Amino acid sequence: MIPIRRSWGARLVAGALATVAIAGGSTVVAQERAEADGPAFTLLAEQVRLQDAVRPKAAVGESFRIPEPVPTQESSSFRTGDYAVSVASPDGVTAEISPTGSKSAPVYEFTPQIAGDYKINYSAVGDDGTVDFEEFEVVAGDDAEVEKARAAAARRAANDNQPQVTFGSLGDIHNEWRDLDKAFDLYHEQDLDASLFVGDLTNNATAGEYAGLKEVLDRRLDENGDGKDDISLVAALGNHDIGSGMTGYDLFTQATGGQRPNADYVINGYHFITVSPGSGELDEETGRPTQRSTGDYAYARDWLHTRLAANTAEHPDRPVFVLVHHPLKCTHYVSNEWYGAGLSEGCGDTFESVFDDFPQAVVWGGHIHTPNNISTSIWQDGGFTTVNAPPLAYFEMESGVDNDTTPNDAGNNAQTSVVEVAGSVVTVKNYDLQAGRWIDQTWKWDVEEAIKNPQRNFPYTDRRAAETAGPKWPAGAAVTVSDVKEDTAQVSFPQAKPAANDVQDIVHLYRYQVTEKATGATVADFKQWSGFYILPLPATRGHAVRDLKGNTEYEVRVTPYNTWGKPGAAISSTFKTAPPPPPVDPADYLVYQDFESVASQLQPGVEHNMPANANVLGWTKTTPAGWTITNSPDMPTGTREMNGWSLMTKAFWQNGDDQDRSGFTLGRNVVAVADPDEWDDVNDPESRGRFDSTLTTPSAPIPAGTSRVYLAWDNHYREEEPQEAEVTVEFDTGQRVRLVHWTAANTPDLSQGNKTVNLPVDVPAGATSMKVDFRLFNAMNDWYWAIDHVRLDTEPILN
Numbered sequence: 001m002i003p004i005r006r007s008w009g010a011r012l013v014a015g016a017l018a019t020v021a022i023a024g025g026s027t028v029v030a031q032e033r034a035e036a037d038g039p040a041f042t043l044l045a046e047q048v049r050l051q052d053a054v055r056p057k058a059a060v061g062e063s064f065r066i067p068e069p070v071p072t073q074e075s076s077s078f079r080t081g082d083y084a085v086s087v088a089s090p091d092g093v094t095a096e097i098s099p100t101g102s103k104s105a106p107v108y109e110f111t112p113q114i115a116g117d118y119k120i121n122y123s124a125v126g127d128d129g130t131v132d133f134e135e136f137e138v139v140a141g142d143d144a145e146v147e148k149a150r151a152a153a154a155r156r157a158a159n160d161n162q163p164q165v166t167f168g169s170l171g172d173i174h175n176e177w178r179d180l181d182k183a184f185d186l187y188h189e190q191d192l193d194a195s196l197f198v199g200d201l202t203n204n205a206t207a208g209e210y211a212g213l214k215e216v217l218d219r220r221l222d223e224n225g226d227g228k229d230d231i232s233l234v235a236a237l238g239n240h241d242i243g244s245g246m247t248g249y250d251l252f253t254q255a256t257g258g259q260r261p262n263a264d265y266v267i268n269g270y271h272f273i274t275v276s277p278g279s280g281e282l283d284e285e286t287g288r289p290t291q292r293s294t295g296d297y298a299y300a301r302d303w304l305h306t307r308l309a310a311n312t313a314e315h316p317d318r319p320v321f322v323l324v325h326h327p328l329k330c331t332h333y334v335s336n337e338w339y340g341a342g343l344s345e346g347c348g349d350t351f352e353s354v355f356d357d358f359p360q361a362v363v364w365g366g367h368i369h370t371p372n373n374i375s376t377s378i379w380q381d382g383g384f385t386t387v388n389a390p391p392l393a394y395f396e397m398e399s400g401v402d403n404d405t406t407p408n409d410a411g412n413n414a415q416t417s418v419v420e421v422a423g424s425v426v427t428v429k430n431y432d433l434q435a436g437r438w439i440d441q442t443w444k445w446d447v448e449e450a451i452k453n454p455q456r457n458f459p460y461t462d463r464r465a466a467e468t469a470g471p472k473w474p475a476g477a478a479v480t481v482s483d484v485k486e487d488t489a490q491v492s493f494p495q496a497k498p499a500a501n502d503v504q505d506i507v508h509l510y511r512y513q514v515t516e517k518a519t520g521a522t523v524a525d526f527k528q529w530s531g532f533y534i535l536p537l538p539a540t541r542g543h544a545v546r547d548l549k550g551n552t553e554y555e556v557r558v559t560p561y562n563t564w565g566k567p568g569a570a571i572s573s574t575f576k577t578a579p580p581p582p583p584v585d586p587a588d589y590l591v592y593q594d595f596e597s598v599a600s601q602l603q604p605g606v607e608h609n610m611p612a613n614a615n616v617l618g619w620t621k622t623t624p625a626g627w628t629i630t631n632s633p634d635m636p637t638g639t640r641e642m643n644g645w646s647l648m649t650k651a652f653w654q655n656g657d658d659q660d661r662s663g664f665t666l667g668r669n670v671v672a673v674a675d676p677d678e679w680d681d682v683n684d685p686e687s688r689g690r691f692d693s694t695l696t697t698p699s700a701p702i703p704a705g706t707s708r709v710y711l712a713w714d715n716h717y718r719e720e721e722p723q724e725a726e727v728t729v730e731f732d733t734g735q736r737v738r739l740v741h742w743t744a745a746n747t748p749d750l751s752q753g754n755k756t757v758n759l760p761v762d763v764p765a766g767a768t769s770m771k772v773d774f775r776l777f778n779a780m781n782d783w784y785w786a787i788d789h790v791r792l793d794t795e796p797i798l799n
Helices: 030-035 143-160 175-190 207-219 247-255 300-315 446-454 461-465 598-599 650-654
Strands: 012-014 040-043 046-050 063-064 069-072 083-088 094-097 106-112 116-125 131-140 164-170 194-198 231-238 263-267 270-275 279-283 288-292 318-325 361-365 385-388 415-422 425-432 441-444 480-482 491-494 507-516 522-529 540-545 551-561 571-576 591-592 616-618 626-632 646-649 670-674 692-696 708-719 724-731 736-742 752-762 769-779 782-794
Touching: 030 591, 069 670, 094 106, 106 175, 116 385, 143 551, 175 194, 175 207, 175 415, 194 318, 207 263, 231 270, 270 300, 279 300, 288 300, 288 616, 300 318, 425 752, 441 446, 480 571, 491 571, 507 540, 507 724, 522 540, 616 650, 646 650, 650 670, 670 692, 670 769, 724 752, 736 752, 769 782
Parallel strands: 164 194, 194 231, 270 318, 318 361, 361 385
Antiparallel strands: 012 106, 040 046, 046 069, 063 106, 083 094, 083 116, 116 131, 164 415, 263 270, 279 288, 415 425, 425 441, 480 491, 491 540, 507 522, 507 551, 551 571, 591 782, 616 646, 626 692, 646 670, 670 782, 692 769, 708 752, 708 782, 724 736, 724 769
16 A cells, blocks of 8 residues: 555544444455446556546535445456545545455545535555556635645745755854753754844953863864755854954854854755844955954945845745844844844834844844843844843843842853745744753744735734733732841742733833821832743742831732733732841940941942933942951043942942842941942943952950951852952961951852851960951852951851
């Protein structure tokens, strides 16, 4: 029997459920031969005739009787078990038809479920394996339906003969070579044709970093070692790949095996255009700009337009893929905040771009570090397509949520897109490399259809918003308030669910509103992402509420929002904070410092998170009596408030990129802060040196006969390589003892966050006084250290 595809789904209802040939093997009786009056044909050298002529027309949804073949000669050895009957539907599915009735009088029937041309096939297999068959056609449906079905079949046949290409796409690698290896594992597993790197391959465009990229590419592009790449590479530069001069362009070309910053490649008949940041003129011989720039593309605009026009004229119904590190402003998710210049202008109704006349364009942009777990990461409102190239290195989101753009639970992430193109049809799937799971966001469109009416036929536009509603809470959902203290409380609740929709909507974020019950005053109003970028999605969500008053009753309301900002219903709860603790008497300690004594010295902001801090009295370099701040003479000047240790209110410090700075709940109002991350925001000091600053306590007398003292402080430390921190005690005898040394190697991120450090210190013989150094050093654009409530005593200190 010829190979048969047996899966019909809802397209065809056969006369029986089983898919087997006629059973038995008895010779067909003479009565059947006599009754046969249909067309005759040969099966395995035997003359057979259909009992009835095949009717040329069938009705959709009605049973159709298939005539049985019978031998024309009484001496024939042809048996009913020697043949099978199958039917091929207009959409290309073939199913074998099992008979009903008796062995001597089998009945073959099927019910057409769609209009179009059906093929009835009679096939037989000889003892020597010879296959023979005869085919008849039946048309189901009225003339108009049949013509429509035939046109669809013709399109499918054409697509079968069109080119195909598959590739992976990612952005913002930033030296994450291990994650890049994970991406290549997936690309090889999926047998992809190409990989697209949409810029920021490195951090600082150094020769060493580019060498790291080349090492990965040399290993993974040609895995079988035959000197020919198994996976083609298409790459563009990002702002981090340029460097301080023009050398970044050369290093890029060397590391990528000859890739040019601006180029037009063809893979399997599809064009891939790379456009890299620069300025001046475009040297078309080398593909390089004549001058450097880290975010402008205007110098290449005319060249890009020429390439788009030529490529779309060559193949009007095929997509053209363009790699531009910076997204076009006001296109996909968060591109209204982070974007490049030179290829587009305006937003909304005033939006214009070099791509406006090319609905075939699919523009990949990176830079913003956003995940593809949200359906607005693809945009088609402008009559062409932009898509986010997901990052290997950390996520960032929109501002105005949780006082930051980097979720505290999104540091360990890596994603890639996997794209399949068949003819004019593009399918973008998204994959979480850390979770090892496909993301529930798949985007598919037909370029040929879109060209006919770009404003109507592109599916991924803001028209989707009208098909959604606010999220829904699961039955019985309630807000729980726990760990209630004098000034903080922890709020938690089960995740809401997106309302029923067909546009891949999600629960995007939650809004928290906290009011004082007695006065109705709002004391907190902030938003938090739902964790939509985490797989699997956390079952619950929660957040600390801070800066509350002791012994006070509050109400907290939580409202969920969907992708397009539509709110669901709010749920709420009330709670009462704990009473304030009794005041501390500094005389009870050898040293006690909460830094509140400098509150009258606080100044308004000058460079940190301006202009938001312009009128906030929040920082000072004035220290309490006896305390000192010492910066290394080699440390460059950066953001003024953050140039070494400073004393500042938590609110002033946290009024910017939060990055879990607000997690320092043990700190009270004024705290001591060393923050090289914020230090590097002004004047680019890390390009000229390292952050190195020491905060020192006053000299503290050691009572006679004391062999051990105890040091404690409330600590909030976040580590990133190459930053280091140390706490050292110096005695008046000249001896120095290092109590703490934190590095990226021995201090996991936030492992020393919001905790009380409590250490015993042995006193050497003859020592009568001591002081303590808190030093943060060897830091670049890394993270931070904050301390409060420094205590030194001769007795163990209770937390």
